[in-house]
Amino acid sequence: MTVRVQGDPGRAPSAAEAARTIAAATNAATLATLTAEGDPWASLVAFGLLGGTPVLCVSNLAEHGRNLAGDPRASMSIVAANSDSDPLAGGRVTLAGRVGHPTAAERNPTRQAYLAAVPAARSYLDFKDFTLWLLKVQRVRWVGGYGRMDSVTAEEYNAASPDVVALGSARAVAHLNADHADALAAMARVFGGYPDSESAVCTGIDRYGLDLRVRTRRGETRARVAFPAPLDSADQLRSATADLARVAQGG
Amino acid sequence: MTVRVQGDPGRAPSAAEAARTIAAATNAATLATLTAEGDPWASLVAFGLLGGTPVLCVSNLAEHGRNLAGDPRASMSIVAANSDSDPLAGGRVTLAGRVGHPTAAERNPTRQAYLAAVPAARSYLDFKDFTLWLLKVQRVRWVGGYGRMDSVTAEEYNAASPDVVALGSARAVAHLNADHADALAAMARVFGGYPDSESAVCTGIDRYGLDLRVRTRRGETRARVAFPAPLDSADQLRSATADLARVAQGG
Numbered sequence: 001m002t003v004r005v006q007g008d009p010g011r012a013p014s015a016a017e018a019a020r021t022i023a024a025a026t027n028a029a030t031l032a033t034l035t036a037e038g039d040p041w042a043s044l045v046a047f048g049l050l051g052g053t054p055v056l057c058v059s060n061l062a063e064h065g066r067n068l069a070g071d072p073r074a075s076m077s078i079v080a081a082n083s084d085s086d087p088l089a090g091g092r093v094t095l096a097g098r099v100g101h102p103t104a105a106e107r108n109p110t111r112q113a114y115l116a117a118v119p120a121a122r123s124y125l126d127f128k129d130f131t132l133w134l135l136k137v138q139r140v141r142w143v144g145g146y147g148r149m150d151s152v153t154a155e156e157y158n159a160a161s162p163d164v165v166a167l168g169s170a171r172a173v174a175h176l177n178a179d180h181a182d183a184l185a186a187m188a189r190v191f192g193g194y195p196d197s198e199s200a201v202c203t204g205i206d207r208y209g210l211d212l213r214v215r216t217r218r219g220e221t222r223a224r225v226a227f228p229a230p231l232d233s234a235d236q237l238r239s240a241t242a243d244l245a246r247v248a249q250g251g
Numbered sequence: 252m253t254v255r256v257q258g259d260p261g262r263a264p265s266a267a268e269a270a271r272t273i274a275a276a277t278n279a280a281t282l283a284t285l286t287a288e289g290d291p292w293a294s295l296v297a298f299g300l301l302g303g304t305p306v307l308c309v310s311n312l313a314e315h316g317r318n319l320a321g322d323p324r325a326s327m328s329i330v331a332a333n334s335d336s337d338p339l340a341g342g343r344v345t346l347a348g349r350v351g352h353p354t355a356a357e358r359n360p361t362r363q364a365y366l367a368a369v370p371a372a373r374s375y376l377d378f379k380d381f382t383l384w385l386l387k388v389q390r391v392r393w394v395g396g397y398g399r400m401d402s403v404t405a406e407e408y409n410a411a412s413p414d415v416v417a418l419g420s421a422r423a424v425a426h427l428n429a430d431h432a433d434a435l436a437a438m439a440r441v442f443g444g445y446p447d448s449e450s451a452v453c454t455g456i457d458r459y460g461l462d463l464r465v466r467t468r469r470g471e472t473r474a475r476v477a478f479p480a481p482l483d484s485a486d487q488l489r490s491a492t493a494d495l496a497r498v499a500q501g502g
Binding site for chain 2: 027029030031032033034038039040041042043044046068073074075076077079086087088089091092094096118119120122141145
């Protein structure tokens with residue numbers, strides 16, 4: 001009976017999908033550029049996305065602006081929100097490539113993509129000393145946390161979609177942890193592979209299932225609970241997690 | 252009467268002090284290194300501090316580990332916590348220099364500095380495929396937000412101290428905004444230079460005073476309210492802000 005609501009627990013977002021999701025979840029990143037001496041320069045940037053392509057708008061007077069004008073090679077590190085005190089436990093992605101100017105046809109969508117992500121830029125985007133750049137991604141490195149990492153080609157990255165369920169899951173994660181600790185522990189026991197789970201905290205949800213941090217008498221571990229089938233929208237999250245909870249709790 | 256509790260409102264942390272404070276406030280940064288081809292590579296790192304010198308512990312198998320072994324030039328961007336939806340409104344600092352191995356005498360303090368910042372590293376710090384690096388800072392660029400930025404020499408950076416009042420102020424900022432909105436508006440009117448302030452939000456506290464975001468009928472602006480004298484410890488924060496509030500409210 002219970003097995004019917006459990007999907008394939010090995011199924012999780014691909015590295016390309018995870019990379020696209022991390023990029024779509026924020027408007028802040030750190031850019032690495034090259035100084036005139038060829039030294040690496042790390043600096044905070046705001047960014048938008050045109051598809052999966054990062055859009056930057058930087059002052060020509062700023063160090064990174066001068067660097068990009070002098071050498072188009074650049075990479076960007078984007079970090080997923082992470083409530084763990086160990087920053088290396090969370091997800092992040094590096095997008096590496098070269099910046100270029102948008103073509104005439106790309107100009108307006110590029111501008112709109114930046115403004116959608118950084119509304120405050122309305123007051124300076126069109127100043128002459130600011131330049132809009134597209135970072136044409138050539139290589140992607142995704143790290144999901146300790147021991148979870150993969151390289152992604154530009155083709156895979158561009159073909160993947162951000163996970164809209166993961167992007168819309170923050171409130172559901174907080175709600176499960178605040179109000180449904182019993183249900184999470186039951187899911188870990190029945191579906192997560194840890195029948196001796198004493199408690200469980202939800203650390204993330206994606207369209208394939210839930211990530212749990214599980215406490216047993218043997219110690220702390222991580223478990224995965226899969227939805228019966230991947231979700232297509234964040235609207236399906238409430239009923240899908242309620243179904244898992246109900247069956248796990250013998251309802 | 253009221254002027255006596257107001258210090259010099261132009262007095263604020265120096266760029267070097269602000270840079271040291273941003274670095275001391277977190278254990279996560281983005282590192283920029285050079286690939287074998289000389290391309291810039293941005294990646295998340297955890298770090299500790301030995302004085303103001305960042306301590307890194309990276310896997311030799313990771314891309315940034317191979318990069319540092321191949322070329323010691325590196326820089327790190329460290330971003331201050333920022334509740335504004337515009338990431339560029341917040342503070343950040345870039346520390347640029349070269350990595351080196353700790354000397355025999357530095358080895359133990361370096362190790363302890365990293366473990367103090369990243370306790371989880373206890374399980375891998377001494378593995379042979381991890382290397383401890385010190386980033387010897389040669390150049391510092393601090394940005395406090397829009398229009399607030401400065402360059403800092405390595406000497407200035409190393410000689411400055413982190414602001415312990417700012418580092419311990421998060422709870423006080425939250426408390427003022429949650430429970431003392433009237434006092435903040437009064438401070439903006441009496442001490443902040445905006446007698447027509449309708450409301451004010453505290454966006455930060457340092458040892459010299461408070462930063463406020465002020466709403467007037469003319470629009471939104473920023474104001475600075477100074478303590479009568481710089482504070483020496485976070486313990487003094489409660490009475491110093493209470494004094495400012497009392498006088499601003501005519502008490």
